[in-house]
Amino acid sequence: MTTMTQDIREINEKVQAESLFVAELKKELSNVIVGQEELLDRILVGLLSNGHILIEGVPGLAKTLTINTLAAAIDAKFQRIQFTPDLLPADLTGTLVFNQKDNTYMVRKGPVFSNLVLADEINRAPAKVQSALLESMQERQVTIGDSTYKLPELFMVLATQNPIEQEGTYPLPEAQVDRFMMKLLVTYPRKDEERVILERMTRGHAPKARKVVTPDKIFSARKVTDEIYVDDKVKNYIVDIVFATRKPEDHGLAKLKPLIRYGASPRATIFLTTAAKGFAFLNGRGFVTPEDVKSIGPDVLRHRLLVSYEAEAENVSSEEIIHSVFETVEVP
Numbered sequence: 001m002t003t004m005t006q007d008i009r010e011i012n013e014k015v016q017a018e019s020l021f022v023a024e025l026k027k028e029l030s031n032v033i034v035g036q037e038e039l040l041d042r043i044l045v046g047l048l049s050n051g052h053i054l055i056e057g058v059p060g061l062a063k064t065l066t067i068n069t070l071a072a073a074i075d076a077k078f079q080r081i082q083f084t085p086d087l088l089p090a091d092l093t094g095t096l097v098f099n100q101k102d103n104t105y106m107v108r109k110g111p112v113f114s115n116l117v118l119a120d121e122i123n124r125a126p127a128k129v130q131s132a133l134l135e136s137m138q139e140r141q142v143t144i145g146d147s148t149y150k151l152p153e154l155f156m157v158l159a160t161q162n163p164i165e166q167e168g169t170y171p172l173p174e175a176q177v178d179r180f181m182m183k184l185l186v187t188y189p190r191k192d193e194e195r196v197i198l199e200r201m202t203r204g205h206a207p208k209a210r211k212v213v214t215p216d217k218i219f220s221a222r223k224v225t226d227e228i229y230v231d232d233k234v235k236n237y238i239v240d241i242v243f244a245t246r247k248p249e250d251h252g253l254a255k256l257k258p259l260i261r262y263g264a265s266p267r268a269t270i271f272l273t274t275a276a277k278g279f280a281f282l283n284g285r286g287f288v289t290p291e292d293v294k295s296i297g298p299d300v301l302r303h304r305l306l307v308s309y310e311a312e313a314e315n316v317s318s319e320e321i322i323h324s325v326f327e328t329v330e331v332p
Contacts, residue, residue, distance in 0.1 A: 008229050011286030018224045019284050021213050025073055028212045032069045034200065035193040042184050042299055043070060043158070045278035047218060048225045051181025051271060052137050052157040054122075054172075054303065063160045063186060067118045072209040074218060076115035076154060083125035089132035093142045107144050112136050115152055115215065119159040123170050133157065134176045154215045174262070174306060181271045182296075183303035221281065228277040229287040233332035235273070237290055241297060242269045244325045245305050253328055256321055259311035264304040272300045290331045298322050 022044065029040055039055070043066070046053045055063050064080060071078030081092060094110035111117065112133065119133055136142050140151045159180070161172070177183070189197065200207060240251065246263030248256035276292040283292075298319065305318040 008287055011224075011227050011229055013286075014224050015228065015281055015286045016284050018221050019281055021217055021221070022282055022284075024212050028073045028209050029066075029069055032207045032209050033066050034196045035189045036066065036186070039066060039184055039186055040070075041279075041282060042182055042296075043067075044282060045275055045296065046158075046181055047074075047156060048221055048278040048281055049181060049271075049274040050156075050222060051274065052159070052179065054177065054180040054183040055158060055160045055186055056163060056183065057160070057186030058163065064118060064120065067116060067158050069209045071116045073211060074213045074215060075211040076215060077152075078116045078118070079111040079114040080118040080120055081111050082120045083122050083129065085124060085126065087125045087129045089129055092129060092132050093136065094144050096145045105145065107147070107149075109144075109149065110142075112142060113149070113151060115154045115156070117155070117157045119157055121162060122159040123161040123172055125170075127170070127173065130172060130176055133159075134179050137179055154218060177303045178265055178267055180303065181275060182299040184299055185302075225277050225281045228280050228285075230273060230277065231287070231332075234276075234288050234290060234293065237329070237332050238269060238272050238276070238293055240329050241293070241301075241325060242266075242272065244329050245301065245321070248325070251325075251329055253324060256324060259308055259314070259316050259321060260305060261308040262306040264301055268301060268304045272297060275300050294326055294331075297326060301325075 096105040097108045242264045244251040275296045276288045279292045279296045280288045
């Protein structure tokens with residue numbers, strides 16, 4: 001037991017030393033971005049946990065600005081790809097170009113070969129383009145012609161989508177959505193924040209972020225995040241949460257059974273654990289608490305739980321179901 005306490009203390013010290021850059025990075029981002037603290041925290045969790053993020057919100061809520069600012073602050077290569085109905089997979093991954101002078105084919109790499117890729121309005125493009133992006137997310141490589149090319153070590157996709165009800169949008173297939181570690185909902189700013197936005201963005205020159213962190217710093221932070229301690233009780237709690245979305249009747253939630261078509265997949269269990277570790281790191285802790293799981297849980301689960309036709313008829317959202325699960329499953 002003593003060695004366990006000692007190990008946790010050592011991880012704690014490592015986390016506190018490694019996470020010093022977080023405050024500086026957040027401060028730099030807040031010089032440009034007004035409010036949206038929760039969005040920034042979740043994006044940093046994704047960065048630390050090596051996961052991709054889906055962001056949903058109406059246009060004009062600074063989604064692109066947030067990601068662009070993050071790329072500038074960590075000295076990373078950033079590419080924004082505007083998804084449109086006529087986009088082709090090659091526009092994303094790259095293609096072979098014939099060189100007449102040498103009579104050979106040259107590889108022209110596409111915009112996906114960047115560190116931070118913003119897939120803007122991902123649900124406006126046809127399925128084969130979405131599949132091309134999601135293959136590179138999963139495999140972290142791209143095939144052009146006969147050759148396969150590795151993507152950079154720091155590679156993160158942040159996809160934005162408009163609410164499905166908007167015209168000209170295609171819902172993302174469930175298997176593709178599952179590859180995103182988190183789905184974040186961006187809402188309108190508060191009145192006082194909007195006043196600050198007005199002041200800041202109407203001066204003629206918009207503020208820009210300075211480089212405060214290097215990708216190497218992110219890699220060493222990731223190594224420490226991997227080491228963060230997760231107690232057996234917390235692991236069981238995570239598994240209970242995920243199982244409660246599949247077999248709610250076993251967890252005192254029988255009333256939810258007719259409302260759920262599919263529960264969360266095993267990928268949810270993995271992502272919930274890694275995201276909770278990232279959240280603990282952000283808070284300068286070397287161990288995961290049930291509170292970390294509760295805080296980050298809805299973001300990891302909301303897009304993995306498919307509601308039934310009955311739930312749609314009764315106007316019950318996956319958010320409400322997840323809220324009931326967290327309210328009912330016993331916290332260790």
